[in-house]
Amino acid sequence: xxxxxxxxxxxxxxxxxxxxxxxxxxxxxxxxxxxxxxxxxxxxxxxxxxxxxxxxxxxxxxxxxxxxxxxxxxxxxxxxxxxxxxxxxxxxxxxxxxxxxxx
Numbered sequence: 001x002x003x004x005x006x007x008x009x010x011x012x013x014x015x016x017x018x019x020x021x022x023x024x025x026x027x028x029x030x031x032x033x034x035x036x037x038x039x040x041x042x043x044x045x046x047x048x049x050x051x052x053x054x055x056x057x058x059x060x061x062x063x064x065x066x067x068x069x070x071x072x073x074x075x076x077x078x079x080x081x082x083x084x085x086x087x088x089x090x091x092x093x094x095x096x097x098x099x100x101x102x103x
Contacts, residue, residue: 010037010044011098018060019047040100042072042088051085059087065095 015035022028029049037044051057055071069089075081093100 009100010039012037013098015096016062017045019045020058020060021051021055023049024052035096036084038093038096038098040093040102041090042069042086043092044073045085045087046083047085048083057087059089059092061092061095063095067092067095 013035015038017033017035018030019033020028020030031047031049033045033047035043036046051071051074053071053074057069057071059067059069061067067089069087069092071085072088073086075084
Protein backbone atom coordinates (compact mmCIF):
# COMPACT_ATOMS: atom_id res chain seq x y z
CA UNK A 1 0.00 0.00 0.00
CA UNK A 2 1.28 3.47 -0.88
CA UNK A 3 2.04 5.78 2.01
CA UNK A 4 -0.82 8.16 2.78
CA UNK A 5 -3.56 5.99 1.30
CA UNK A 6 -6.20 4.73 3.69
CA UNK A 7 -7.64 1.24 3.55
CA UNK A 8 -11.13 2.55 4.35
CA UNK A 9 -13.06 5.72 5.10
CA UNK A 10 -13.33 7.20 8.59
CA UNK A 11 -16.31 8.31 10.60
CA UNK A 12 -15.85 10.77 13.47
CA UNK A 13 -17.62 9.71 16.64
CA UNK A 14 -17.27 9.77 20.41
CA UNK A 15 -17.84 6.27 21.77
CA UNK A 16 -16.81 5.22 25.29
CA UNK A 17 -14.71 2.06 25.64
CA UNK A 18 -12.60 0.33 28.26
CA UNK A 19 -8.96 -0.39 27.42
CA UNK A 20 -6.96 -3.04 29.24
CA UNK A 21 -3.34 -3.99 28.85
CA UNK A 22 0.09 -4.33 30.43
CA UNK A 23 2.32 -1.25 30.51
CA UNK A 24 6.07 -1.04 29.95
CA UNK A 25 6.69 -1.74 33.65
CA UNK A 26 4.71 -4.98 33.54
CA UNK A 27 1.75 -3.52 35.45
CA UNK A 28 -1.78 -4.25 34.28
CA UNK A 29 -4.18 -1.37 33.68
CA UNK A 30 -7.86 -0.96 32.90
CA UNK A 31 -9.02 2.55 32.01
CA UNK A 32 -11.88 4.34 30.30
CA UNK A 33 -11.19 5.88 26.89
CA UNK A 34 -13.12 7.27 23.91
CA UNK A 35 -13.07 6.38 20.24
CA UNK A 36 -12.70 9.62 18.24
CA UNK A 37 -12.56 8.22 14.70
CA UNK A 38 -13.53 4.79 13.46
CA UNK A 39 -12.60 2.90 10.30
CA UNK A 40 -13.06 -0.62 9.02
CA UNK A 41 -9.64 -1.63 10.36
CA UNK A 42 -9.35 0.28 13.61
CA UNK A 43 -9.81 3.55 15.44
CA UNK A 44 -8.25 6.72 16.77
CA UNK A 45 -8.67 6.69 20.53
CA UNK A 46 -8.36 9.42 23.17
CA UNK A 47 -6.48 7.90 26.09
CA UNK A 48 -4.54 9.48 28.96
CA UNK A 49 -1.90 6.77 29.34
CA UNK A 50 1.37 6.61 27.41
CA UNK A 51 1.30 3.58 25.11
CA UNK A 52 4.03 2.13 22.92
CA UNK A 53 3.85 1.21 19.23
CA UNK A 54 3.10 -2.48 18.82
CA UNK A 55 1.59 -2.80 22.29
CA UNK A 56 -1.28 -5.28 22.53
CA UNK A 57 -4.54 -4.12 24.10
CA UNK A 58 -7.96 -5.50 24.92
CA UNK A 59 -10.93 -3.29 24.05
CA UNK A 60 -14.30 -3.72 25.78
CA UNK A 61 -17.33 -1.94 24.32
CA UNK A 62 -20.52 -0.86 26.06
CA UNK A 63 -22.41 -3.65 24.25
CA UNK A 64 -20.23 -6.26 26.03
CA UNK A 65 -18.04 -7.09 23.01
CA UNK A 66 -14.32 -7.71 23.51
CA UNK A 67 -11.59 -7.17 20.90
CA UNK A 68 -7.83 -7.59 20.70
CA UNK A 69 -6.05 -4.53 19.29
CA UNK A 70 -2.54 -3.33 18.50
CA UNK A 71 -1.21 0.24 18.86
CA UNK A 72 -0.12 1.38 15.38
CA UNK A 73 0.23 5.15 15.93
CA UNK A 74 0.95 7.39 18.92
CA UNK A 75 0.01 11.08 18.86
CA UNK A 76 2.48 13.84 19.76
CA UNK A 77 2.66 17.51 20.66
CA UNK A 78 3.97 18.60 17.24
CA UNK A 79 0.81 17.38 15.50
CA UNK A 80 -1.43 18.45 18.42
CA UNK A 81 -2.52 14.84 18.96
CA UNK A 82 -1.03 14.22 22.39
CA UNK A 83 -3.26 11.78 24.27
CA UNK A 84 -4.40 9.98 21.12
CA UNK A 85 -3.41 6.58 19.78
CA UNK A 86 -4.31 4.68 16.66
CA UNK A 87 -5.27 1.04 17.05
CA UNK A 88 -5.71 -1.73 14.54
CA UNK A 89 -8.69 -3.83 15.52
CA UNK A 90 -10.71 -5.90 13.08
CA UNK A 91 -14.45 -6.21 13.69
CA UNK A 92 -14.75 -3.27 16.08
CA UNK A 93 -16.60 -0.99 13.66
CA UNK A 94 -19.11 -3.70 12.66
CA UNK A 95 -19.88 -4.49 16.30
CA UNK A 96 -20.65 -0.81 16.89
CA UNK A 97 -23.04 -0.68 13.92
CA UNK A 98 -20.73 0.99 11.37
CA UNK A 99 -20.28 -0.87 8.10
CA UNK A 100 -17.60 0.23 5.65
CA UNK A 101 -17.50 -0.93 2.03
CA UNK A 102 -14.37 -2.60 0.71
CA UNK A 103 -12.33 -0.57 -1.80
